[in-house]
Amino acid sequence: MARERNVGVFDGFLYRGGGPMLAWLLHRISGIGIVVFVGLHILANAFNGQIGSAINAIFMSWAFQLLIFFCVIFHAINGLRIIILDLWPALLEHQREAIWIEWGFFLPIYAIAAIVIISKGLAG
């Protein structure tokens, strides 16, 4: 079962995986983002009220909210795609179409969130 899988970073960049690879990469980046931001939020509020308020001030800014909403919404929708494809492996035949459907869900949802966040941010 064990195979040689020694692939360097630069060989990895040359691999042109297209949509599924982009989804895989964004899933990891957004996952790390959620761990860092939610982790900071929990720790700051549980252990130190003052640091908690300072961090909350950053988290409440509209620029930050655009970032964290991208992470959460993308991670949730992409995760659902992965679960659905894992539950019904026959659908893997259409995995590239699944990526397009996923963006079809993500873009309008994120666009609505972004419009609300930005319009509220500009209104103060």
Place this chain on the structure above:
Amino acid sequence: MQSRPAPQPGLTFEYLMWLFIRISGLGLYLVALVGVIAALVMGARTQIDMGTLIRWTFFPNSGHVANAGVDLELGWVGLLWQVMQGMAVVFGVTHGMNGLRNILEDFISKPGTRLIVRVIIILLWVLFLYAAFTLVLSDTL
């Protein structure tokens, strides 16, 4: 750079975590859906703004809606929400820490380094669970 060894077949730790990630992902969807539907039933549509509703949806803690001026005694605090928060914490923190382990171990081939990373991640896991449960257990009227 060398990648980690390929996973083995069978009922291994990696398989169980693979399964847990999917189940906890669906569990987090469930917690969020129950939270947002119950909030709307409790009158969130007219009582609180959208940002507060979303914070409640991610983590149904009364601290997330206290500033909105809702009457907490009308169902926003209680054992149900402590159980929901507990599910969100256990599913969320474990899901996140395993994801972190998954990403890090893709870049680790030495067993010694992997052991160190796993110990650090288990310590982080315990720390996050402790910090989050102090918030959950103190969320009473």
